[in-house]
Amino acid sequence: MRLFVFGLGYTAQAFIRSAPWTHAAGTVREAGKAQRLRAGGIAAHAFAESDADLLEDLRRADAILISAPPDAEGDPALTGFKDRIAASDASWIGYLSTTGVYGDHGGAWIDETTPVAPQSRSSGLRHGAELAWLDLGQRIGRAVHVFRLTGIYGPGRNAFTGLAQGTARRIVKPGQVFNRIHVDDIASTLAASLLRPRPGAVYNVTDDEPAPPQDVVAYAARLAGVEPPPEVAFEEARMSPTARSFYAENKRISNRLIKDELGVRLRFPTYREGLDALHAAGEYGQAA
Incomplete structure (x- = not known):
């Protein structure tokens, strides 16, 4: 099976490693990154609508994964390649989104039937892209799936990294919890969907236990045998507007x-x- 990915980032590369693809290709923004990925066996192309090799890899793809984020102009893959995707061999299309599209629910449990109510601009753009991809699937008769991801962690991207770099913080906001998902569990969920395609499906991809963020840092510190950073009240924490907005959803x-x-x-x-x-x-x- 041949895979094409728009946005060969952390999660997409884990998905590629998880399955015996006969050919894996995709796009990146930087030529240097394309060269590094090619050295590792992935046919990476700098994002360009006129690249003949890119277009051929896209045409022959059995599955397409979209990992690149949308911008104010919409989803770049749809904007530049909609007709090419329609003409491709792909029978499965997956769009990686975020559970941020649900907005805040005051700590309540939610599922895929919960209405979306994005609070941030980026989540609003994500939901717009979801709708655009699902609409394309209906119009061209392909199985498009939306995967709403929670906080991604895995090798090289986890609480140990912050501890080793001295940037880990334990910010405490009473009642605040977040879900997470290991990158390998994202890959296995995508692989399961490939075997059971359902046009128009929307899935939350997350772990079993929403937990306070300070507990995760403390657990990592115990494993590492180091002192955890001190707890800091949310109201007193110095944070960027982006980081602070992250705590606005529970x-x-x-x-x-x-x-x-x-x-x-x-x-x-x-x-x-x-x-x-x-x-x-x-x-x-x-990480150290």
């Missing part, structure tokens, strides 16, 4: 649909299993 996200419909069994159902595995692999030493 919800518990159900993952029942990916389990019941796709048969997903998370390898890392909570942050504890994920951090345990990362520490066992020497992650804290690597």
